Amino acid sequence: MSLLPILELPHPMLRKRARKVRSVGKKLLKLAFDMVDTMDNAGGVGLAANQVGQLQRLIVIRVPGEEEARIYINPEILKREGEREIEEGCLSVPGYRGIITRSMWVRFGALDHEFHTVKFKAEELLAQALEHEVDHLDGILYLDHLESHEKLIKIEAALSSEESDDETPDDDDPSDQVGVAHESGARQVDTPASIKVN
Ligand SMILES: [Zn+2]
DSSP: OOOOOOOOTTOGGGGSOOBOOOOOOHHHHHHHHHHHHHHHHHTOSEEEGGGGTOOBSEEEEOOTTOSSOEEEEEEEEEEEEOOEEEEEOOTTSTTEEEEEEEOSEEEEEEEOTTSOEEEEEEEHHHHHHHHHHHHHHTTOOGGGGOSOGGGEEEHHHHHHHHHOOOOSOOTTGGGGOOSSOOGGGTTOTTSHHHHHHO
């Protein structure tokens, strides 16, 4: 178990398409477990292999409240339904959040860590995380879904305009830049970000 460095924009690996995994061996499983540790350590909800420099179709997700982290190999969004506006962030784009459109629910398929097929329907934060992480495997960032720059919020700027003119970013805050923003936080008035956009 070890923590892996998380690549940040504009690292070219974040724009590459990851390759399909053909078989699951010890090496891949170690990568998956290290990714879980890395995600947990960073306070993220999800992490894709591209973000740690591995072009393999592998994602990990931990939805708050769930005991087990989810490990998915060769994940696919099989179907999308509905639209909703939602706040999102990314561990590879620290310091920012955006308001983007995601699906109301998705039908998802993948292999689990034992290489067994799993298929299920997901909604809310899990659906958002699945869409976000599968996007990563195709070199897509949530920024690509932004309709306008007004919907991208620089977190330090939002905070400093309310609290002070201090340009120095708070180093304790990036823990907040989870792989995917908590859905419940998206519309609450206590986040400066949502005040700015609405
Ligand atoms: Zn991300």
